[in-house]
Amino acid sequence: MLKIADELAKDSSVPAPVVNSATSADISSTPTALPTECPYQLSDEKVVYTGRWLSTKQVKFRTQSGNEGVWQFSNRTTRPEKSVVDGVDVLAVLKKSGKRYFILVRQWRIPMNGWCLEFPAGLIDENETVEEAALRELREETGYSAKLENIIHKTNGIQGLDPGLTSDSLQFVLIEVDGDAPENATPQQKLDHTEAIDVILVECDKAFEYLKSVENSIHIEAMVYSFVLGHQFSAKFSGR
């Protein structure tokens, strides 16, 4: 399923990753080919619980060297048949009066037993593209409107949220929202009748300081924190 080495060999414009295997740690620009098949022999998969929203499974696994174990995980039961992912996360930047804000939401999460700071997000509906779901969730959860042409980037493939525990997955849609447009003068949320969501705007260049100031008072979603860390330390990563 994975062909990093092959994939990259096809297209010389793509930067080659450096693969360190356990036995060879030389850094070179020629990636080592990695095995593509599943390294486990799986058996006895059992659904141990099925609910309206998720099902829990257990499977036995055996490594190539003969070690055995059991894996337990919980998957959503709601993914539309035609969709490769369960949901979408919206990385939205609001441009308003010359300033830039990340649009975040605060929401009580029962599994976390507390308030969480997250990206606007949601599950993909039947017969909906990821882009459509992103624009809809942004509008419903925050009141802000954007159009397809405001989408700066969309990821592809399957981004797992917690790959050791669940198949729950999403794609990211990065949207620039025009806060000076008339339709965004007085944004009005359209929440489901069980949702309680507050919109929190954070100036992009103050986002790291903001997260540090609230990290002990609200549960900051891992994706939000890693995104802001990527932004904050970008110059350092570039050696600047």
Add this chain to the structure above:
Amino acid sequence: MLKIADELAKDSSVPAPVVNSATSADISSTPTALPTECPYQLSDEKVVYTGRWLSTKQVKFRTQSGNEGVWQFSNRTTRPEKSVVDGVDVLAVLKKSGKRYFILVRQWRIPMNGWCLEFPAGLIDENETVEEAALRELREETGYSAKLENIIHKTNGIQGLDPGLTSDSLQFVLIEVDGDAPENATPQQKLDHTEAIDVILVECDKAFEYLKSVENSIHIEAMVYSFVLGHQFSAKFSGR
């Protein structure tokens, strides 16, 4: 539990967030106080499955306006008593021969039924600090050594991985690894007997192009992708 407004009022050096409530969408630098109590009335919590690694629960909830529903979620059963989070994710930057690389790992994930590209990470052991767990996991999963003084940043609080589905949580530890140090000349992994992990080094400034080139061949963990998006679009977020 949350006191964004109070928290910020205490320290005037902290940037104030802008809170848009559903009824007021004015942007101002004075945050609106948000309610802190749980907006749901919870009842009938039941453990519907308990396994060695996770337990699945179901709880009824009722909103303040009287709407009712059921929430199902799965939590890890392995969090040490003294730890506020389940695990740690290591954002490691390798500096070697004048270049900078993100240290990522490739791992087969049974819940995802495929190879995943992730940060080095792991569960926190009994009587271990988050920093110690980060250095240990980096060493075990990638072979690279670092010391406490190489830690550039550590987050606090509870970062939920998939807050609508699980309480599974972590903190991030950002580490600069000296790839030119003698102890990192020939990094050797020390994997658990059931782990199969490959180390993948990606030049920081080519990480976005790399992720785009492999996103359909490997499942890129959401946190990895959002981190790289934060890095890649940093100048745009800053209005540069």
